[in-house]
Amino acid sequence: MATVILQAAFARRYTDGQTQLDCAASNYAALVTALEARFPGFSRSLDSGMAVAIDGEIYQTPLLEPIGPDSEVHFLPLIGGG
Amino acid sequence: MGNEKEALKAGIEQGTYKWVGTRPIRPDGADKVTGRAAFGADLDLPGMVTGTVLRSPHAHARIRSIDTSAARALPGVLAVVTGADFPELPNEVAAGGEAPINFRHISENVIARAKVLYDGHAVAAVAATSAEIAAEAxxxxKVDYEVLPHVIDVLDAMREDAPVLHEGLITNGVEPAPTKASNIAGRVEFAMGDVAQGFAEAEIIIERSYTTAAVHQGYIEPHACVASVTADGAATIWCSSQGQFMVREFCSKVLSMDIGNIRVTPAEIGGGFGGKTTVYLEPLAVALAQRSGRPVHMVMTRSEVFRASGPTSGTHVHIKLGAKRDGSFVAGEMELKYQAGAFPGSPAFLGGMTGFSCYEIPHAKAVCWDVVSNRPKCAAYRAPGAPMASFGVESAIDELAQQLNMDPLELRLKNAAKTGTRTIYGPKFLEIGYAETLQAAKAHPHWSAPLGPNQGRGIASGFWFNIGGQSSAAVHVNENGSVSVVTGNPDIGGSRASMAIMAAEVLGMDLDQVKPVIGDTGQIAYSFLTGGSRVTFATGMAVVQAAENVVEQLRQRAAKLWKIDVEHVIWRDGAAHCTKADEAARAPLSLAEIAHQAGRTGGPISGGVSINAAGAGPGFGTHICDVEVDPETGGVKVLRYTAIQDVGRAIHPSYVEGQLQGGAVQGIGWALNEEYVYDAKGRLQNAGFLDYRMPVCSDLPMIDTVLVEVPNPAHPYGVRGVGEVPIVPPLAAVANAVSRAAGLRMTDLPLSPPRLLAAIDGAKAAG
Amino acid sequence: MAKHHVTTTVNRQPVELLCDTSETLLDVLRDELGLTGSKEGCGSGDCGACSVLMDGRLVCACLVLAVEATGHEITTIEGIAEGNTLHPIQQQFLEDAALQCGICTPGFVVAAKALLDRNPDPTETEVRFWLAGNLCRCTGYDKIVRAVLTAAAKMREEAVHG
Known part of the structure; x- marks a missing residue:
């Protein structure tokens, strides 16, 4: 089961305060679908511009990035630069 | 050594690097030193007319009416536009882009609608046959303003009774949401562990507030563009920008034009540092070109650049740092309040993500406030948001070192982030080289050089994520075996040289036979802009893959010519070699020989690659600064400066050193002299280089650099982005040096002579 | 308002042009003569990007009125190289990577030439103070100063040994 770790403020708003979730999903899209099923409205949070980190690797425009059975997933704001 | 396994898989044999790590002359160099290179203001098209902008003289006002009739009637005036001529866009953040963008805000910043929100805000634009007529127009x-009270300082803008810029702005990120509009656009929080517990365990706590002023990126080239729209509605834009695809996208949104109808050609860019990652003049120039039927040339004056482009946030930073007596950090908390300028979107959240990231701290929390106020909308500035938060954290660490009587370098080593350290924004670090920069600092002669009276030494570190993103590259083989390398990223710091080096390395050919070209939006596939320290990493990766693609084709052509199977062909030193046992006597086929026969063997040889590069390696830097303080004038002289950074691998070391030196000096200016000064009416007082005081040659010593190389495994040559990290440490490196030299903790930037002198005199008076 | 007739020499070539009273030398160099190598960074003489030589003297072209050029010899960045042979200062800037974006480079090359024309053996401090009127935001000045010092040494060597 992949572990999804969320910031407290984000969790209060979208996942009933749960900051650590187990989720079976083989890729990013499946993960979002599964989380949306569990917490309706979750995918709306991503529209404001969120990147995802899977096992330490940050993806700014993810779709089907693979997630392993022991993966750690974080959602974080999109990072720009100058 | 190259990524040999990968290279061999591609049928390329490589020994030690031929070009990577060398210092050849850059391919665009001759044009740049002779004044031939064409920057945004240098283009002259037949029939070109001049566009100019009317700007608000008020910091905050309602526009009751605009009467352009007298201007339109002036002979020589070909077009006039105001906000009413631009489409109204929905108030929403656009999804699917690389960063969340509210194009309604972009549009309202390009030209005001109901209100003007800062001194310099564009109100109308005119195209005329001469600059004199345009100015007269x-x-x-006639603009009828209802002047409103204004607010600029971030703390003032957060007050209950502050004048409100946007009547509908409700703070995002606060639960329950406020019922009243305010200037507080958003609150973002990051946390790990439990800071209350952490501080309870701490044996020593440093707690302070720090402030930084609004500063400008300071590029020497003002914004400039030419726009032309033909009768069939197709627009062409030549402009200096950090990304021609970004200009195309932003113009298509602001003007509600079909993106396929806009072609953007990048001119050479005279500095950007993030400040040219958006549009100001381009939509105005297109709108004027549409109406006048002529190419419209627009250039900002220096005053307009300061008043109306995008300086970064002035900030209020509160830091609380808890440690054990042995120096181990147990808890860190920060509250950041950043000016966004006229529209939401400060980089406060990035400060929260980066400020503590050099360290292993089990309990940490960052609360980041994004606050609008009546000054220009901020644009990115090199590692946006990070320098200010780091200024606070690194100053607090310095003070902690003093209180613990510990060496500030040892204190950092003790707590240094490493592979596997968890960040406040969630993921753990993969391979990083922070501790290596500290070790290099420790070993550097600067660290142990003696200091004299009124002199002090400061050390500080900094971090930036670096990004990858979408990049495209094409490698075309010419008939004589020379090669064009086409990419879509403006060259802001010498990246053409690095692209040529990487292509030449893969192909094993002479570097001067590789010609890099920067294509316009019609000539190369989409590429995200030049910024985020991404070009050598992501565009370089695309170049490498395109060159490998070409090598594969060259092997196929050699196999055809030799009538053997391609698995018996290896590419080495710019030629195909036959590895078939009974055919080994065959002379190698050079790139030129294969190219010469391209038509016979299948046609032109070229490879195009488009990628979304992941795996950008984070960068860390440590800077050491020595200063001498004049206690009678408050003047600060920078005596010595050393910038140390993990760069992954330096493709062209001179240009990597250049990034460290340039970023460090921008940081020195930020720490010592640069700031936006407003009068009581909210008008910018120092909109020129005389009084917006950036470092000049005589202010500085040589800037020594140390390039630490901990290769990034995700890039074929180990590249990490380098451009942004160097501006993160200098604010605290300088402030720590000044603090130690003066025997006072300096917390408010810039440390200009009047401020420092007041602090010194104040301390003397207090006895 | 009638235009002024200006007769001058630019990069060793005789030039005649018409200009308004208010036009600067920088304006006419760029807009009338197509010599866009001199850049406008500020228009107020603070950045040095428009540095040219007037009878060998270093000036900001944005602070010289076009009419003042009459009877003088103007040298711009376009006149520093000999045909396609770079001046040693230009060559050294390339070898030492003394430029990143390149917008300030024409100004620095002209200013450095003015220095070495009158002081062929400057100290680092003399170079820094001479060039204090030229702003660079990309390089931090380190490689520029080194390039000027190295070019000076090479030019002295050349002068001795030919």
Whole structure:
């Protein structure tokens, strides 16, 4: 089961305060679908511009990035630069 | 050594690097030193007319009416536009982009609608047959303003009774949402562990507030563009920008034009540092070109650049740092309040993500406030948001070192982030080289050089994520075996040289036979802009893959010519070699020989690659600064400066050193002299280089650099982005040096002579 | 308002042009003569990007009125190289990577030439103070100063040994 770790403020708003979730999903899209099923409205949070980190690797425009059975997933704001 | 396994898989044999790590002359160099290179203001098209902008003289006002009739009637005036001529866009953040963008805000910043929100805010634009007529036309435009109270300072803007810029702005990120509009656009929080517990365990706590002023990126080239729209509605834009695809996208949104109808050609860019990652003049120039039927040339004056482009946030930073007596950090908390300028979107959240990231701290929390106020909308500035938060954290660490009587370098080593350290924004670090920069600092002669009276030494570190993103590259083989390498990223710091080096390395050919070209939006596939320290990493990766693609084709052509199977062909030293046992006597086929026969063997040889590069390696830097303080004038002289950074691998070391030196000096200016000064009416007082005081040659010593190389495994040559990290440490490196030299903790930037002198005199008076 | 007739020499070539009273030398160099190598960074003489030589003297072209050029010899960045042979200062800037974006480079090359024309053996401090009127935001000045010092040494060597 992949572990999804969320910031407290984000969790209060979208996942009933749960900051650590187990989720079976083989890729990013499946993960979002599964989380949306569990917490309706979750995918709306991503529209404001969120990147995802899977096992330490940050993806700014993810779709089907693979997630392993022991993966750690974080959602974080999109990072720009100058 | 190259990524040999990968290279061999591609049928390329490589020994030690031929070009990577060398210092050849850059391919665009001759044009740049002779004044031939064409920057945004240098283009002259037949029939070109001049566009100019009328700007608000008020910091905050309602526009009751605009009467442009007298301007339109002036002979020589070909077009006049105001906000009413631009489409109204929905108030929403656009999804699917690389960063969340509210194009309604972009549009309202390009030209005001109901209100003007800062001194310099564009109100109308005119195209005329000469600059004199255009200026006369501006003076004939009558704008009826209802002047409103204004607010600029971030703390003032957060007050209950502050004048409100946007009547509908409700703070995002606060639960329950406020019922009243305010200037607080958003609150973002990051946390790990439990800071209350952490501080309870701490044996020593440093807690302070720090402030930084609004500063400008300071590029020497003002914004400039030419726009032309033909009768069939197709627009062409030549401009200096950090990304021609970004200009195309932003113009298509602001003007509600079909993106396929806009072609953007990048001119050479005279500095950007993030400040040219958005549009100001381009939509105005297109709108004027549409109406006048002529190419419209627009250039900002220096005053307009300061008043109306995008300086970064002035900030209020509160830091609380808890540690054990042995120096181990147990808890860190920060509250950041950043000016966004006229529209939401400060980089406060990035400060929260980066400020503590050099360290292993089990309990940490960052609360980041994004606050609008009546100054220009901020644009990115090199590692946006990070320098200010780091200024606070690194100053607090310095003070902690003093209180613990510990060496500030040892204190950092003790707590240094490493592979596997968890960040406040969630993921753990993969391979990083922070501790290596500290070790290099420790070993550097600067660290142990003696200091004299009124002199002090400061050390500080900094971090930036670096990004990858979408990049495209094409490698075309010419008939004589020379090669074009086409990419879509403006060259802001010498990246053409690095692209050529990487292509030449893969192909094993002479570097001067590789010609890099920067294509316009019609000539190369989409590429995200030049910024985020991404070009050598992501565009370089695309170049490498395109070159490998070409090598594969060259092997196929050699196999055809030799009538053997391609698995018996290896590419080495710019030629195909036959590895078939009974055919080994065959002379190698050079790139030129294969190219010469391209038509016979299947046609032109070229490879195009488009990628979304992941795996950008984070960068860390440590800077050491020595200063001498003059206690009678408050003047600060920078005596010595050393910038140390993990760069992954330096493709062209001179240009990597250049990034460290340039970023460090921008940081020195930020720490010592640069700031936006407003009068009581909210008008910018120092909109020129005389009084917006950036470092000049005589202010500085040589800037020594140390390039630490901990290769990034995700890039074929180990590249990490380098451009942004160097501006993160200098604010605290300088402030720590000044603090130690003066025997006072300096917390408010810039440390200009009047401020420092007041602090010194104040301390003397207090006895 | 009638235009002024200006007769001058630019990069060793005789030049005649018409200009308004208010036009600067920088304006006419760029807009009338197509010599866009001199850049406008500020228009107020603070950045040095428009540095040219007037009878060998270093000036900001944005602070010289076009009419003042009459009877003088103007040298711009376009006149520093000999045909396609770079001046040693230009060559050294390339070898030492003394430029990143390149917008300030024409100004620095002209200013450095003015220095070495009158002081062929400057100290680092003399170079820094001479060039204090030229702003660079990309390089931090380190490689520029080194390039000027190295070019000076090479030029002295050349002068001795030919």
């Amino acid at each position: 501006l003076s004939r435009i």
